[in-house]
Amino acid sequence: MGIKRMTTKEVGQKVINKEDLFILDVRNEDAFQDWKIEGHHFSYLNVPYFDLLEGVEEILSDLPDDKEILVVCAKEGSSIMVAEMLAEKGKDVSYLQGGMKAWSEHLEPVKVGDTTNGGELYQFVRLGKGCLSYMVLSHGEAAIVDATRMTDIFVDFAKEKNVKITHIFDTHLHADHISGGRKMAELTGATYWLPPRDAEEVTFAYAKLEDGNTVKIGETTINISAIYSPGHTIGSTSLIIEEKYLLSGDILFIDSIGRPDLAGKAEDWVGDLRESLYKRYKKLAEDLLVLPAHFMKIDEINADGTIAGRLGTLFGMNHGLNIDDELEFRKLVTENLPPQPNAYQEIRETNMGKRMPDEEKQREMEIGPNRCAIRS
Numbered sequence: 001m002g003i004k005r006m007t008t009k010e011v012g013q014k015v016i017n018k019e020d021l022f023i024l025d026v027r028n029e030d031a032f033q034d035w036k037i038e039g040h041h042f043s044y045l046n047v048p049y050f051d052l053l054e055g056v057e058e059i060l061s062d063l064p065d066d067k068e069i070l071v072v073c074a075k076e077g078s079s080i081m082v083a084e085m086l087a088e089k090g091k092d093v094s095y096l097q098g099g100m101k102a103w104s105e106h107l108e109p110v111k112v113g114d115t116t117n118g119g120e121l122y123q124f125v126r127l128g129k130g131c132l133s134y135m136v137l138s139h140g141e142a143a144i145v146d147a148t149r150m151t152d153i154f155v156d157f158a159k160e161k162n163v164k165i166t167h168i169f170d171t172h173l174h175a176d177h178i179s180g181g182r183k184m185a186e187l188t189g190a191t192y193w194l195p196p197r198d199a200e201e202v203t204f205a206y207a208k209l210e211d212g213n214t215v216k217i218g219e220t221t222i223n224i225s226a227i228y229s230p231g232h233t234i235g236s237t238s239l240i241i242e243e244k245y246l247l248s249g250d251i252l253f254i255d256s257i258g259r260p261d262l263a264g265k266a267e268d269w270v271g272d273l274r275e276s277l278y279k280r281y282k283k284l285a286e287d288l289l290v291l292p293a294h295f296m297k298i299d300e301i302n303a304d305g306t307i308a309g310r311l312g313t314l315f316g317m318n319h320g321l322n323i324d325d326e327l328e329f330r331k332l333v334t335e336n337l338p339p340q341p342n343a344y345q346e347i348r349e350t351n352m353g354k355r356m357p358d359e360e361k362q363r364e365m366e367i368g369p370n371r372c373a374i375r376s
Contacts, residue, residue: 003083006070006094008106012127015039015298016108016305022067024059024093026052026082027074027100035369037072037096037103037128038298049078056085063091075099101363103128107153109135110305112291115242119218123291123306124153130294130370131177132307134247138218143167144190145239145247146293147180149362154184165190167215169224171249171293172236173198175348176341177366182206182353195228198235203353209237229280231273232258232372246288246311251276253292254300254309256373257320259337270333277321286312294372320374333374342368 014021018040025032026049036044045062052059063069063086071086071093073079079095086093096103108125112134115121119138126132126148134145135154142163144154147170158165165188168181172195182204185192193209194202211228227238232250236258239247250258257277260269288311295307302308315321323329341347343365349355350362357365 003080003087004094005097007097008102008128009108011037011070011096011103012106012108012125015127016110016301020067022064022069023072024063024069024082024086025072026078027072031074035100035367037100040298043067049073049082052082052085056082056089060086060089060091069093070096072096072103073099075101100128100367104363104367105148105150107133107148107150108305109153109157112245112289112306112308115244121241121245122157123308124148125295125301125305125307127298129177129366130296130372132291132293132295134291136217136224136241137161137163140164141166141218143169143215143217143224144181144184145169146171146174146249147184149178149180149183149366151180151184151187154180155187164188167191167193167217167224169193169209169239170351171195171209171238171247172233173348173351175233175344175351176294176370176372178347178362179351195233195235195237197230198233199352201352201354211237227280227284229276231260231269231276234269234272236276240284240288243285244289245291246284247291247293249293250372252281252290252314252318252321253294253296253373254290254307254314255318256296257318257333259372259374260333267334270330273333274326274329281311282315284311286310286315290314294370296370296373336374338371338373341371342366 020041022043025046028048032046071079071083076099083093083095110123112121112123122135124133133147136143142158142165168185168190170181191207194206196208213226215224225240229238229251230236260273289308300307
């Protein structure tokens with residue numbers, strides 16, 4: 001019985017469709033505990049590859065006969081070898097093409113909805129990293145928000161849709177992943193927008209994304225309006241598209257709120273965070289569809305594959321938006337922080353243009369789960 005190859009696209013569909021999958025992860029235990037492929041109906045067995053070098057007999061009874069089995073490792077090689085050993089024992093198994101490295105880079109485009117006069121809005125879900133990017137299309141033009149470094153995915157999608165990328169936005173200076181905004185602007189000739197208060201140390205030219213900016217996309221003049229909303233960073237800026245969609249960056253998530261400490265300024269920025277969420281956002285229309293730049297867990301994925309929620313709904317159910325006492329809020333925000341993202345200082349400096357790591361180094365810097373939110 002031969003082994004099969006499963007692509008990240010196929011795994012992504014299983015996550016979104018809430019299908020069953022049994023994952024045999026052969027990475028070391030610490031790597032598995034820190035970060036794994038998550039699914040609503042996924043089961044797991046973690047046995048390090050080195051424990052299986054002399055054979056897989058001892059784990060055969062731990063593997064199901066009624067579920068698909070996927071063997072996963074860091075880069076692919078070890079999972080192929082383990083899958084081959086299991087196949088020799090009569091097991092029907094697949095291995096993950098490209099391993100966790102490929103899973104970290106997979107983007108799943110999902111349509112969020114329409115804009116006026118035939119425009120469209122897409123969310124690009126990075127399932128393995130929790131990052132969310134966006135593309136607004138209108139009559140031959142496109143704008144991209146919070147792009148990841150895998151720029152070819154956005155460029156190819158724009159070609160498929162027959163649109164020209166004219167504007168690229170970063171809602172803030174990212175610290176958990178490397179932005180593809182500047183690189184894509186260089187590739188396409190698009191205008192690259194960045195909040196100036198986050199850009200004081202950048203080494204390149206950019207357009208200033210400031211409170212009150214309005215940018216028009218395409219002949220149908222889709223309006224993208226900027227709202228200064230500091231707290232995650234000092235420059236964090238949200239975007240409202242056609243008074244219908246609120247792209248909240250890393251200020252507000254579906255099930256949490258943004259952490260204020262990734263520049264070492266938690267005590268300084270916690271007040272800004274509260275001001276943005278409890279005053280600026282409170283003045284906005286409750287029927288705005290909140291589209292964040294990250295998600296924390298797969299439970300936030302809607303039935304249609306999007307990660308989104310109405311602002312009014314979030315004010316009712318998101319714990320971070322319902323703390324009346326300011327001291328309690330400050331305590332929650334400063335004492336419930338997850339570990340810092342992997343290599344976050346180096347990532348910030350790369351996004352400033354101060355570092356130019358090669359592609360393999362960039363992959364290493366980004367490895368691990370999303371850690372942009374406070375713990376609920």
